[in-house]
């Protein structure tokens with residue numbers, strides 16, 4: 062409790078970075094493992110911070126949990142790494158500094174698909190050993206995801222009465238990923254029992270200061286800040302931070318004027334920064350009152366109409382609806398694509414879906430082709446977006462571009478692996494999973510970027526997600542759909558299905574879902590095509606009967622195409638009675654096959670309407 066007593070009417074100077082300092086010395090391996098293999102190196106760092114004037118030291122345990130250590134095969138070393146870390150810091154500190162057991166956020170800047178259950182397990186184990194070794198307090202730091210920080214804070218609060226410092230990290234000034242204001246986040250942390258609340262990392266002193274300006278002093282808790290030294294530069298393959306200790310010290314003073322009482326440094330800071338800061342703050346007293354002009358974060362979002370365009374998920378609830386996939390060409394002769402789009406428009410489809418480099422092979426950008434078909438044929442484009450080809454920056458810029466072009470229908474998918482495409486060595490990005498991409502788009506629909514920055518307008522995306530029903534355990538695929546709905550999916554589009562019985566099973570397994578499904582139908586073009594799809598394309602399985610039917614006409618290309626159409630029609634007959642949405646996938650730009658199937662569906666609809674009319678008349 063002494064630490065908190067000291068803060069009652071004074072400041073506490075904390076230490077600076079551990080990780081980036083080790084990195085600057087050339088350490089390229091797990092930093093926390095050095096507690097065991099190079100204890101003197103860690104103690105030298107503690108010693109240097111202590112001599113610089115730090116009154117609070119952090120243990121070298123930022124990533125010393127099961128989840129992060131397992132990346133180095135060190136998952137069994139959680140206990141020893143944490144125990145050693147506390148001993149090293151305490152031996153150095155003696156009675157001259159407090160020792161905080163540090164536990165870093167796991168989810169990091171992108172909300173990686175790691176469950177809270179796993180985070181809790183990892184956290185509990187590390188917490189146990191840090192408390193066991195009698196630290197003076199806990200430093201929960203670098204949490205970009207508030208949900209994660211709140212979860213672990215509650216666990217820590219139950220386990221100890223020691224001082225707990227809870228620090229978030231921000232991408233943008235004053236606002237958390239997801240759009241919550243820093244002030245509100247700190248409020249919530251205080252309510253959950255954090256003794257000191259604040260922010261660390263990511264922002265240099267300038268942006269940290271701007272983030273803390275205009276936020277009120279916490280009610281009971283104290284305020285902390287551990288800014289980075291600067292923004293990092295990338296020189297000769299290494300990240301370098303500007304080293305300007307005097308500037309850092311001046312900014313630290315300004316931070317104290319905003320109410321900060323526990324002040325240290327994060328990435329890029331060194332003992333020189335802490336020394337300059339300690340000297341500058343020597344006789345400085347904390348502020349006790351702060352006048353704040355509350356400045357609510359202006360989302361300024363207003364929605365933009367889609368020009369009367371009804372979203373597909375509503376259309377398909379109301380009536381039968383057909384969408385057709387026609388993929389952009391892999392070459393620059395686009396005549397055939399445009400002819401196909403025109404023919405499909407005339408056949409009366411609801412939307413044309415265009416893959417995003419499907420099978421991981423480059424095609425003309427679907428955004429460009431979408432612009433062309435809208436311009437030429439006033440056809441509704443549905444643009445697939447994969448997480449494979451664009452990082453978090455590229456994805457957002459792509460989505461903003463689509464919105465500005467008036468393209469509001471997207472399908473959010475992971476993307477086929479590059480291994481199966483034309484460039485098997487190409488990198489795959491996967492900054493986001495398909496679930497996270499759906500969430501991102503839905504956040505943009507609220508007027509916020511990934512980092513919480515206001516977009517000044519709400520996007521109006523209607524978001525489809527992928528459904529692969531061709532799996533052994535259908536219930537598992539359905540539970541993925543449920544998660545996608547939770548993430549915000551408005552409707553589903555499925556892989557092609559080639560089995561009548563399975564189609565009934567799919568209907569049974571999905572009928573409870575609150576969102577509609579477009580069921581996939583792809584006409585086969587030949588027996589070879591059928592065999593390839595069956596044996597080599599992930600997510601597609603054909604029945605023996607269908608393969609035999611195609612094999613029986615293998616000698617004649619025309620007959621093969623006819624047989625393919627006839628199989629597709631019979632699958633449509635089944636699908637038609639079970640689902641309102643039909644998704645036809647055009648094989649090899651043979652759009653005339655898709656046109657024939659669309660016409661077939663319309664004829665069915667027509668007959669049905671006639672029958673209903675007739676029946677109705679009869680009743681009257």
Ligand SMILES: Cc1cc2nc3c(=O)[nH]c(=O)nc-3n(C[C@H](O)[C@H](O)[C@H](O)COP(=O)(O)OP(=O)(O)OC[C@H]3O[C@@H](n4cnc5c(N)ncnc54)[C@H](O)[C@@H]3O)c2cc1C
Nearest residue numbers: 416417419445474475476477495527528537538554555556
């Ligand atoms: C309608 C549709 C359109 C598509 N368009 C494109 C496109 O334009 N470009 C492109 O490159 N790819 C496209 N794909 C392929 C798609 O990206 C991959 O097939 C993807 O892995 C499945 O969809 P998802 O991205 O939603 O995956 P998710 O459901 O998020 O699955 C991601 C990972 O989980 C695994 N997984 C999926 N289901 C299960 C399960 N039941 N149990 C355990 N693990 C599972 C998968 O193997 C995958 O590795 C499309 C797929 C569909 C259905």
Ligand SMILES: [Zn+2]
Nearest residue numbers: 262263327328
């Ligand atoms: Zn940092």
